[in-house]
Amino acid sequence: MHELSIVESLIEQVEKEVVGSGHEGRILRLDLIVGRLSGANADSIRFAFELLSRETPLAGAELRISEPRAVCCCEDCFARREIDELVAFCPECGSGRISFQGGQELLLESIELED
Numbered sequence: 157m158h159e160l161s162i163v164e165s166l167i168e169q170v171e172k173e174v175v176g177s178g179h180e181g182r183i184l185r186l187d188l189i190v191g192r193l194s195g196a197n198a199d200s201i202r203f204a205f206e207l208l209s210r211e212t213p214l215a216g217a218e219l220r221i222s223e224p225r226a227v228c229c230c231e232d233c234f235a236r237r238e239i240d241e242l243v244a245f246c247p248e249c250g251s252g253r254i255s256f257q258g259g260q261e262l263l264l265e266s267i268e269l270e271d
């Protein structure tokens with residue numbers, strides 16, 4: 157599962173930032189942005205996080221995931237439509253000359269620590 161390696165590096169990143177900074181309190185929450193077109197599935201990320209965060213300082217932390225949608229932009233009819241999944245053709249006119257904006261983010265937005 158692709159998400160396992162994503163979560164693995166996420167945990168590494170958080171440990172480096174939090175533990176490396178000398179903070180000793182618990183990690184309460186992580187906010188993630190997982191775009192609809194990022195190729196990663198939010199449920200799988202949650203599952204992988206449960207699995208991999210045991211035995212780490214992240215165990216028990218809440219995982220908040222936002223899943224921004226993407227916009228499909230057509231070069232022929234100039235339609236801009238929000239989409240949940242990758243499409244091959246413009247939803248308005250069927251043209252293949254389309255590009256996408258947003259929805260591909262896969263990043264850690266913030267870490268909330270116990271005081």
Ligand SMILES: [Zn+2]
Nearest residue numbers: 230233246249
């Ligand atoms: Zn179009």
